[in-house]
Amino acid sequence: xxxxxxxxxxxxxxxxxxxxxxxxxxxxxxxxxxxxxxxxxxxxxxxxxxxxxxxxxxxxxxxxxxxxxxxxxxxxxxxxxxxxxxxxxxxxxxxxxxxxxxxxxxxxxxxxxxxxxxxxxxxxxxxxxxxxxxxxxx
Amino acid sequence: xxxxxxxxxxxxxxxxxxxxxxxxxxxxxxxxxxxxxxxxxxxxxxxxxxxxxxxxxxxxxxxxxxxxxxxxxxxxxxxxxxxxxxxxxxxxxxxxxxxxxxxxxxxxxxxxxxxxxxxxxxxxxxxxxxxxxxxxxx
Amino acid sequence: xxxxxxxxxxxxxxxxxxxxxxxxxxxxxxxxxxxxxxxxxxxxxxxxxxxxxxxxxxxxxxxxxxxxxxxxxxxxxxxxxxxxxxxxxxxxxxxxxxxxxxxxxxxxxxxxxxxxxxxxxxxxxxxxxxxxxxxxxx
Amino acid sequence: xxxxxxxxxxxxxxxxxxxxxxxxxxxxxxxxxxxxxxxxxxxxxxxxxxxxxxxxxxxxxxxxxxxxxxxxxxxxxxxxxxxxxxxxxxxxxxxxxxxxxxxxxxxxxxxxxxxxxxxxxxxxxxxxxxxxxxxxxx
Numbered sequence: 001x002x003x004x005x006x007x008x009x010x011x012x013x014x015x016x017x018x019x020x021x022x023x024x025x026x027x028x029x030x031x032x033x034x035x036x037x038x039x040x041x042x043x044x045x046x047x048x049x050x051x052x053x054x055x056x057x058x059x060x061x062x063x064x065x066x067x068x069x070x071x072x073x074x075x076x077x078x079x080x081x082x083x084x085x086x087x088x089x090x091x092x093x094x095x096x097x098x099x100x101x102x103x104x105x106x107x108x109x110x111x112x113x114x115x116x117x118x119x120x121x122x123x124x125x126x127x128x129x130x131x132x133x134x135x136x137x138x
Numbered sequence: 139x140x141x142x143x144x145x146x147x148x149x150x151x152x153x154x155x156x157x158x159x160x161x162x163x164x165x166x167x168x169x170x171x172x173x174x175x176x177x178x179x180x181x182x183x184x185x186x187x188x189x190x191x192x193x194x195x196x197x198x199x200x201x202x203x204x205x206x207x208x209x210x211x212x213x214x215x216x217x218x219x220x221x222x223x224x225x226x227x228x229x230x231x232x233x234x235x236x237x238x239x240x241x242x243x244x245x246x247x248x249x250x251x252x253x254x255x256x257x258x259x260x261x262x263x264x265x266x267x268x269x270x271x272x273x274x275x276x
Numbered sequence: 277x278x279x280x281x282x283x284x285x286x287x288x289x290x291x292x293x294x295x296x297x298x299x300x301x302x303x304x305x306x307x308x309x310x311x312x313x314x315x316x317x318x319x320x321x322x323x324x325x326x327x328x329x330x331x332x333x334x335x336x337x338x339x340x341x342x343x344x345x346x347x348x349x350x351x352x353x354x355x356x357x358x359x360x361x362x363x364x365x366x367x368x369x370x371x372x373x374x375x376x377x378x379x380x381x382x383x384x385x386x387x388x389x390x391x392x393x394x395x396x397x398x399x400x401x402x403x404x405x406x407x408x409x410x411x412x413x414x
Numbered sequence: 415x416x417x418x419x420x421x422x423x424x425x426x427x428x429x430x431x432x433x434x435x436x437x438x439x440x441x442x443x444x445x446x447x448x449x450x451x452x453x454x455x456x457x458x459x460x461x462x463x464x465x466x467x468x469x470x471x472x473x474x475x476x477x478x479x480x481x482x483x484x485x486x487x488x489x490x491x492x493x494x495x496x497x498x499x500x501x502x503x504x505x506x507x508x509x510x511x512x513x514x515x516x517x518x519x520x521x522x523x524x525x526x527x528x529x530x531x532x533x534x535x536x537x538x539x540x541x542x543x544x545x546x547x548x549x550x551x552x
Contacts, residue, residue: 016187020161021194049154055220056159056201060194082193083389084360084410086224086500088546090522090529107541108504112388113359113412115504117544127521130531132502132546134360134410136389221527222498222548224362226408228384228391245403246366250526251497251550253366255406265383268393270364270408272498272548274527292463297470299434325430331496332435332477336470358469362500 005031005075009068012077021064024057026102028068036069038102040120042095053093053100055129061102062087062118062131069104070114070135079138080114087131097122112137143169143213147206150215159202162195164240166206174207176240178258180233191231191238193267199240200225200256200269207242208252208273217276218252225269235260250275281307281351285344288353297340300333302378304344312345314378316396318371329369329376331405337378338363338394338407345380346390346411355414356390363407373398388413419445419489423482426491435478438471440516442482450483452516454534456509467507467514469543475516476501476532476545483518484528484549493552494528501545511536526551 006028013026023045029037038061040046046057063085071077093100100120107115118131147166161183167175176199178184184195201223209215231238238258245253256269282304289302299321305313314337316322322333339361347353369376376396383391394407420442428436437459443451452475454460460471477499485491507514514534521529532545 018186018192018194019183020158021186021192023158023161045157048156048159050217054156054159055223056156056198059197059201059223063194063197079188081230082227084224084226084362085193085197086222086360086362086546088222088521088529088548089220092219107502107544115502115544130521130529130546132500132544134502222500224408224498224500226383226391226410245364245406253364253406268383268391268408270362270406272364294462294468294470295459296434296437297462297468299437321433324432324435326493330432330435331499332432332474335473335477335499339470339473355464357506358503360500360502361469361473362498364498365496368495 005072008076009071012071013068016077017064021060024061026061026064031072033073034106036065036072036104038065038068039099040102041099042093042097047095051095053095053097055089058120058129059087062133065102065104065118066116066133066135069106069116073106073109080135081138083134083136085131085133087129089129091126091128093122093128099123100128143210146214147209150209151202151206154215155202159198162199164199164202169210171211172244174203174210174242176203176206177237178240179237180231180235185233189233191233191235193227196258196267197225200271203240203242203256204254204271204273207244207254211244211247218273219276221272221274223269223271225267227267229264229266231260231266238266281348284352285347288347289340289344292353293340297336300337302337302340307348309349310382312341312348312380314341314344315375316378317375318369318373323371327371329371329373331365334396334405335363338409341378341380341394342392342409342411345382345392349382349385356411357414359410359412361407361409363405365405367402367404369398369404375399376404419486422490423485426485427482430491431478435474438475440475440478445486447487448520450479450486450518452479452482453513454516455513456507456511461509465509467509467511469503472534472543473501476547479516479518479532480530480547480549483520483530487520487523494549495552497548497550499545499547501543503543505540505542507536507542513537514542
């Protein structure tokens with residue numbers, strides 16, 4: 001991997017993502033061609049009245065994680081669009097959790113379609129949400 | 139329906155949803171027991187670098203729409219959790235679109251599980267995104 | 277619609293579908309460009325030990341229904357492949373049900389991707405399963 | 415694991431699954447509490463006119479694999495029903511493939527809901543289909 005891929009993905013996140021998505025405060029942890037790891041900090045504005053991380057933040061995170069994961073795969077940004085995103089929620093994330101670890105794996109990247117899987121885990125490794133997604137490469 | 143169900147759902151949205159989700163600025167348009175209609179204004183902070191409404195805003199909207207749609211079904215808030223949300227994106231939403239219409243239909247509401255469908259359409263009626271979702275009633 | 281589209285879809289089902297899928301015994305009920313209706317007879321070999329129509333028959337039906345629905349859209353067979361199929365099961369189908377009605381709607385058909393929705397209902401109109409699906413046109 | 419769990423799952427497959435599903439000819443390869451491996455032989459009646467394993471056989475396999483995987487988890491059959499199954503198809507399976515390997519992982523098993531993931535791979539290890547599923551325990 002390019003030594004500067006992490007800062008380039010960080011720049012991409014700040015320049016291309018909508019401000020709504022930037023407000024998630026995602027941090028790029030590590031990047032390989034087919035596996036990118038990010039961290040989602042459980043900030044107060046992401047917590048709902050029930051005292052847990054809102055599912056909407058996880059949905060938005062899954063989608064932007066795949067955009068960044070595909071940028072890692074291609075070594076830079078490429079125009080693309082989400083075709084489909086399926087997310088299953090397995091456990092709540094307590095509000096006092098520091099970060100959720102977001103692992104995006106590129107399962108296949110063809111000429112026109114790319115397939116990925118995004119796992120979100122608690123600090124103890126327990127799976128809280130799992131997404132599978134399809135992207136169209138433009 | 140109770141005449142005051144629209145203001146009660148609006149209050150619920152402001153009190154229970156995470157600030158991240160409140161920033162979507164959803165408006166409740168009409169409410170029946172099994173069909174709730176909302177409007178998502180295409181505000182600048184929801185638009186990404188490609189000049190269209192970001193998919194993440196639509197994902198977050200689909201999820202909160204079902205929470206509100208189930209509150210309409212039950213005549214008030216009930217604790218629940220998203221089990222699964224699948225969204226397909228059919229068309230981009232140009233940044234100069236005023237609003238996306240969000241229609242949430244409760245397909246079935248049993249003792250422990252509820253099923254819904256959320257359609258998002260452009261002002262000309264074209265479908266831009268469709269979600270199906272399962273909720274666990276607590 | 278061509279007057280002979282129903283027999284042509286029936287021929288397609290018998291010639292192109294795998295024998296495993298032909299064993300579902302699907303009947304074409306009516307065909308329009310964007311909505312095709314089929315009937316799935318609840319035959320004994322489709323019923324599992326719990327005394328209800330097996331979900332696997334409904335999954336297989338949803339997938340072939342979209343193939344036939346797209347053939348109706350195009351006025352004939354076109355090579356394609358399933359990208360993704362999501363199915364939610366809302367109610368069991370008792371073994372003594374005569375038929376499940378299968379309604380396939382083409383939600384969008386672009387140059388490379390097609391999107392559809394398949395509803396399955398009991399004779400009393402109750403929804404038993406709902407699928408959303410994405411196909412790649414080859 | 416009980417030494418006799420493989421034959422017990424085989425018996426379950428033959429006694430509880432619908433004949434339609436038995437016709438898939440699934441073979442139990444190995445069983446652990448949370449990971450069950452099966453093999454789907456690519457038999458002629460599962461191949462469609464395009465000369466590849468039909469997706470419908472993979473959909474049906476994913477669903478029965480989770481039933482068997484949950485029986486492995488519980489050490490025996492338990493009544494349950496599929497809530498939702500999402501499958502993504504990544505590559506075609508050529509008709510001359512001997513077997514598809516089906517790996518079912520139980521991601522979480524709670525009191526009322528169970529979550530699983532089913533991967534299908536070619537003999538060379540390439541992923542051909544991936545499913546995520548939710549079951550309701552009765």
